[in-house]
Structure formats: C-alpha cells, structure tokens
Amino acid sequence: MTALRALTLSEGRLYLRDSGTVFFALVFPTLLLVLMGLVLPGMDEPLTDAPGYEGLRPIDLYVPVVLALAICTTSLTTFPAVFGGYREKGVLRRLATTPLPASRLLVAQVSVNVLALLVAVVAALVAMAAVLGLTAPQQPGLVVLAFALGITHMTALGCVLAALVPTAASGNGLGMLLYFPLLFLAGVWTPGPTMPDTLATVGSYLPLGAAAQAMSEGWFGDGVPVTQLLVMVGWTLVLGPVAARVFRWR
C-alpha cells in the first residue's frame, strides 16, 4: 500500500474516532438548515417584498450559505488544530525523520476533511429536500464549480494555518478567529437581499464570501459571477504553495 493511501486511511480512522469532531462537521449543517427552517418564524414563507426573489423563501436563500458554512467548518475548525496538536506532541518531528514529505501529510488530511464535507453537504441537502422542500438550482453546473473552488481555496487557507500553528489550542483559536468574520461576510446572518451592498462587495473578494455569492448566483440567478470565481482561483493559487513552503515540522 502506498504511503499516501496508508496515511489517508490512518487519518480517516483517527478522524472517526474523535466523535465530537464527527458530529459537528457532519451533522451541524443539516441541523442548522432544518431547525432554522422549522423554528424561525417566516423562514418558510415565500418572500413578498424582494424583487427578483419571488416565490423563494428565506430558507431557500440560506441553502448556498449553509454550504459555505460547511466548507468553512471543515477547513478552519478542526483541520488546523489537528496539525497544531501533532506539532506540539512531536508527531510531526518524528515524521520528519521518515521519507514522508510534508505535502503527503497535508493531502491525506485534506482528503479526509473533504470527504467529510461532501457527506455533510449531501446529508444537509437530502434533509432539506425531505423536510422543507429543496428548490433546484438554476445553474447546477455553476453551483458545482463554485462549490469545488470554495473547497480548494478554503482548504488552502486551512493549510496555511495547519502549516504554522504550534499547538492545538492556537490552531483552534486562530481557526475560530477567522471562522466567524468569514461566516459573517458570507452572509450567514444576512443572506441574500438583506446584506448591505458594501459588505457584499468586500465579501466578494474574500475567502468564503466569494464562494457563497458565486453559489447563490448559480442557484437563483442567471449570470456568471466571474469576479468571485477568479477570486477563489487566486486565493487557491497563492495560499496553497505558501502552505507547502512554510510548513514547519516542529
């Protein structure tokens, strides 16, 4: 078995053995969407005063935002902290003496996290469809593209943190420090038409904000969000190599 496959399976097993992480990452998006739709008043009622969004309910507008949230959760909450923990305990220092390159380690962890993300997203969409009804996206291909780029650039950001954080606690802290502002700019608290224009402009250039906007456009609009797509490609191309270069084994 190749080193990469062995390492991915090993990290996968370790991921599943940490039940807290598993719950949060896999179940949270589903819970968020379904509970919000059922519990918050007005979420399930079609919008009446938003031009261009007729027939849609607020909870529909939330679907791409929750997808963005899922991406953000898997790339920033546990991923850097795992590396911080490994670094702090000397796990990485021991691995540094073996033939395994840093990149393989990052790829193995990323693979496990992306798989978890896909499971979380599918679960959320299925639950949504079953409980509240799911509006089909206008441009499914664009949504998939935006989602994929969302994964790549947010993962690259997570990798930069993972490459540097000295302890699990700092990995957690730094991840959380980025998590909430990015969620805010992605519109978790101000989805769709409720987001002020300035905020939306800023968000379109930042990680996650670009993903959320691109996916929303793909879901409900008929334009192509070129800026947001290019922004995500840019972040990926910059942050990815930086992570591999600055990776610290101790």
Added chain:
Amino acid sequence: MPAKPTTAPPPTPADASSLELVARVSHLRKTYGSTVAVDDVSLDVHRGEILGVLGPNGAGKTTTVECLTGLRQPDQGTVRLLGLDPARDGRRLRPRVGCQLQESELPAKLRAGEALDLYASFYDDPADGRALAADLGLATALDTPYHGLSGGQKQRLSIALALVGRPELAVLDELTTGLDPQARRDTWDLIEGVRADGVTIVLVTHFMDEAERLCDRLVLIDRGRVAAAGTPTDLVAQALGEQVLRLRLPDPVPLATVRAALRDVTEVTDLAVEGPGTPAGPAGGPLPDVVVGPSDELVVTGSRAVTAPALLALAAADLEPVDVVARRGTLEDAFVALTSSRETEPTPVEV
C-alpha cells in the same frame, strides 16, 4: 547486510579502525540565540559499530545528533552522512536512516499495530512490523491505542518505528529510559541483534551500564565539546587508571599526612576525599589543610597494582585503613572525572 556500501575516504594511519566511515561530523557548532548548544564537536561513525554519545543533560548530545540526521542545520561545521550532506540531501537519506527521538509522541488514538503498518508504508522494503513488534515484546499491545500504552511500551514502539524501514544507520536517543531492568536487558539483546544484522547504530545515552554493555566506542560530550573519545576501556584508563580504592580512617588525620604516607607509592595516580567534611574546590593557590574525618571517604586511584602497596604504606604510617572497597574504575567514575574535571581545578596531587 546493508545494500550498497558507500565510498569512504581510505583509512589513514591515524584511524583507530580501518572500517568504512558511515558519518563524519567536523567542528560542529550550533547556537540558539545566545545559547551555545554545541560549541565544537567532531566525531566519526564507523560502519557496523555501536557508537555511544554520552554526556550530562544539556551537553549538546541531542543537538549534535539532530544535526547529524538533518533535523537541524548547523551554524558552522560540516556533516557527512553516508557520503551525503543531510541538510541538502535529506530526501535521499531518510529512507536509509532510522531515528528514535526522545519526547516524540504519536496521535493518542492511533493503535500500535496501525502505527507500525503506517510507518512501514513509507519505505520500499520494510521489515515485518509484526515480527519486529514481537521481538520488542509488543505482540500483545498491537491493538492498544497510543495513549493506553505504558511508558515502556511507548519506548519500545518508538524503537520499532525507527527500525521498521531497515535502515543502514539507526540513531537511538534515550533507548531504555523508563524501562524496567528486564526490559532494558531485552532491549540491549535486541540492539546487539540489530548490529549483528549489519546496522550501524548511534546511541545517545546517559546510562553508564548501557554504554559499557553496548558501545564499541564512546564520545563524551560536555558543555558543547568533546571531552573524551575512545572505547569504554580507553576512557576509564584515560580518566582514572584502573583501580579505585575507597577507605576510611578511624581517627581524624590531615590530608597532608595521608599524602606524605603515599608519597613513595608510585602506583597511585589520584587522591581525593569525599564526605561531609569535603571542602569546595580550590580557587587556586595553596591547598587548604583538609582533615580527613572518620566519616569521610578517602578515594585512592591508581594502576592495577595499587591496592597492596597503598594499603601497606598507610598501615606503615599508623593510618589504619578500614571499610576498604577495591574495584575497577568504571565508566561512571570516568564520566564524573572527565566532566567535572573542567568545572573545578582538580586538586593537584603530589604523590
């Protein structure tokens, strides 16, 4: 036997051994900010030997060995490992060098057997992890997660992971720390077996019995420099001579009197006093007039033939030696002498 021998410089007449050089460290220097961890260390590693790196804590042993394996870059000096520079050719060297590091854990929920399989996958031709585990007494612990292993089991797993890649050179740091006496002996047997398979071993240790049992040659590092190098016997002879006599005198006697009594005994090489009345080392200048009390221990060091003449000379001077213990100088004595001899000026003994 290891696969391809590397080319090595031809042995010069000054070489203690005509064996091939696996590694050479020359004038290594490494500082961390204002702390000098390694001041000037040079050593050679010959193929097939077990080289011991000894020294007190903080002497620079671990830093030296980390520079040897490429984990750290030296500030000055050169390191050649298997003919390559570990700082630049790390990727080519890592499959051939196995390291067991101190203070290095594994993920808490990773099982021992899983760790062995994982590390084996990093190498092209790994050893049988299960067999290695059995040799190290870990066969029953393979399904135990790392956080559930005892200290000794973690140590042995660490050794197994260093050896699973069938390295040409194994660097072991703190081999038997935390192991019970039986486990230590079993581990020593294992290491001798590994050496018999042709693996060269660099062993960092502060256990004298381990150094004496396992090491073909030793390098003693103290405060960043090499204090002594050679076989265990060489080191003992160099530091101390071969016999150490410990005795007490029933009545208080000035040390000067004892010295005078032993003046004609040419076999004596050193005379010291240990005990509650022992003064601190002299700052230089005339020796203080020390009195050897009944609870102080007189330590007479000398060649193998020192025992009878020394005791007879003391008796002849009406200094009746009691509680006499005579034994061979051990590596531990040499260690203390060699590392403390630069801390205080040794009392110059005129005998």
